[in-house]
Amino acid sequence: MEKKAAQIRLDTLTALYDASKGNVGSLMSVVEILVNLYYKEMRIDPAKPGWDGQDYMILSKSDSVLVQYAILADLGFFDKSELSYYGKSGALLKTCPDIKVPGIFATLSGGGQGLSVATGLALSLKTARKNNRVFTLVGDYELMKGQIWEAALCAAHYKLDNLVMFIDDPILDIESGVKVDKIQDKFEAFGWSVIQVLNGHDFEEISNAIHKSSAISRKPICIWCNTIAGKGIEFAERKASYLNASLSDGEMSYVIPKLEQLV
Amino acid sequence: MKKGAREKLVMAGKKHSKIVFLCGQQCDESAEFLQYFAERSFCLGTGWQNVIGVAVGFVIGGRIPVVLMNYDDVIAAIAQIKENICQPNLNVKIFVVGGDDKFDVSVMECLPNMKICESVEEMVESYGPGYLRISKMVLS
Numbered sequence: 079m080e081k082k083a084a085q086i087r088l089d090t091l092t093a094l095y096d097a098s099k100g101n102v103g104s105l106m107s108v109v110e111i112l113v114n115l116y117y118k119e120m121r122i123d124p125a126k127p128g129w130d131g132q133d134y135m136i137l138s139k140s141d142s143v144l145v146q147y148a149i150l151a152d153l154g155f156f157d158k159s160e161l162s163y164y165g166k167s168g169a170l171l172k173t174c175p176d177i178k179v180p181g182i183f184a185t186l187s188g189g190g191q192g193l194s195v196a197t198g199l200a201l202s203l204k205t206a207r208k209n210n211r212v213f214t215l216v217g218d219y220e221l222m223k224g225q226i227w228e229a230a231l232c233a234a235h236y237k238l239d240n241l242v243m244f245i246d247d248p249i250l251d252i253e254s255g256v257k258v259d260k261i262q263d264k265f266e267a268f269g270w271s272v273i274q275v276l277n278g279h280d281f282e283e284i285s286n287a288i289h290k291s292s293a294i295s296r297k298p299i300c301i302w303c304n305t306i307a308g309k310g311i312e313f314a315e316r317k318a319s320y321l322n323a324s325l326s327d328g329e330m331s332y333v334i335p336k337l338e339q340l341v
Numbered sequence: 342m343k344k345g346a347r348e349k350l351v352m353a354g355k356k357h358s359k360i361v362f363l364c365g366q367q368c369d370e371s372a373e374f375l376q377y378f379a380e381r382s383f384c385l386g387t388g389w390q391n392v393i394g395v396a397v398g399f400v401i402g403g404r405i406p407v408v409l410m411n412y413d414d415v416i417a418a419i420a421q422i423k424e425n426i427c428q429p430n431l432n433v434k435i436f437v438v439g440g441d442d443k444f445d446v447s448v449m450e451c452l453p454n455m456k457i458c459e460s461v462e463e464m465v466e467s468y469g470p471g472y473l474r475i476s477k478m479v480l481s
Contacts, residue, residue: 136398177429183401185425185428186424186425187424188424191390191394192394193394194390194391194394194421195394195395195401195425196398197398198394198396198397198398198402199399200398201395201402202361202402202404203402206402206403224390225390225391225394227388228386228390228391229391229395231386232395235386236383
C-alpha cells in the first residue's frame with residue numbers, strides 16, 4: 079500500500095506539473111485515505127461501472143480530485159494518458175469532479191456540496207434495502223459551509239449508518255483566521271458517531287477506523303483524520319505556502335526521483 | 342389549479358415507482374404524498390442547498406426526485422441547482438408553489454439543460470432537469 083501511495087503521488091504531481099496548476103499541499107494530504115478506500119476497503123469493479131453491489135465515493139473536497147483521477151486511472155476506469163490533459167480546455171478530466179468521468183458519480187464544485195449528495199445516495203440505498211456503503215471525503219475548510227451542517231442534520235435524522243464521512247484535517251505551520259474546532263463534539267451533538275484517526279497517513283489506523291465504523295448502527299459515521307498538508311514532499315510538509323502552490327522545475331527534479339525510489 | 346397539479350403529481354407517483362418526493366418541511370403537498378407514498382416521501386429540513394444535493398444522491402441511486410419548494414427558497418439554492426443538477430443534465434424535477442412574478446422563471450431559463458414546464462405531465466415525462474411553477478396569481 080505504501081508503494082501504491084507513492085505511485086499515486088508520482089502520477090498526481092506529474093499531472094499537476096503538466097497542467098501548471100497548484101494545490102500540492104491539499105492534494106498530498108488525502109492520498110493514504112483514498113488509496114486505502116479504493117484498493118482495500120471499497121467494493122468496486124472497473125469492468126462493471128454500474129454494478130449493483132458497488133460502494134460509492136463522493137469526493138466533496140473537490141480540489142483533491144486529481145488524486146482520485148490518478149487512482150481511477152490506475153484501476154483502469156479510463157486510460158492513464160488522460161491525466162496529462164488534466165485541467166486543459168476540452169479535456170475529460172476537469173479541475174472539479176464531473177460525472178462524465180468514469181468512476182465519478184456527481185458533478186461538484188465550490189466545496190461543501192458532497193456530503194448532501196452522499197446523504198441522498200445513502201438514503202436512496204437504505205430505503206431500497208441495499209447494503210452498499212457510501213463514503214465521502216470532506217476538507218476541513220468545507221466545515222465552514224452551512225450546507226455541510228444541513229446535510230449532517232439530515233443524515234443523523236435518517237440514521238444513515240451506511241454513510242461514512244472522512245474529514246481531512248491537515249496540520250499547517252501557520253493557522254490563521256476562523257477554523258472549525260471541537261469537530262468531535264460538534265458532530266456528536268448532531269447525532270453522528272465520530273472516530274478519530276490520529277495519523278491519517280497510517281494505513282492500519284485508517285483501516286481500523288473503517289472496520290470500527292462497520293459495527294456502528296443507526297448513526298452516520300465521521301472518521302476525523304489528522305493529516306499533514308503536503309505529505310510526502312519533505313520541503314512542503316505542513317507549509318501553508320504550499321497549500322495552493324505548484325512545484326517549480328527544480329523542486330520537481332528533486333521530488334520525482336525520491337518518489338520513484340519508493341514505487 | 343393547485344389541487345389539480347397536486348393530484349397529477351400523485352398520479353405521476355403512482356405511475357412511476359422510481360419517483361421520490363423531497364420537501365423541506367411538512368406542508369399540504371408533502372402531507373398528501375406522505376399519505377400515498379410513505380416510503381417515497383422525505384421531509385429533509387429547510388436547508389434547501391442540502392435538499393438539492395440529496396436529490397442528486399437519489400438520482401445516483403436510480404430514482405427520479407421531485408423537489409417541492411416554495412418560491413422564496415429557490416434562489417437560495419441556485420448555485421446547487423446550476424452546478425449539481427443542470428450542468429450534468431440530471432433527471433431532477435423542481436415543483437414550486439407561490440410567487441407572483443417571473444423572476445425565478447427568468448433565472449431558470451438561463452440555466453443549461455433546464456426545461457421550464459407548463460404541466461406536471463410535461464415535467465415528469467421528459468428527461469432532464471425540469472421546473473414547474475404554480476404561481477399565486479394562477480392559484481387565485
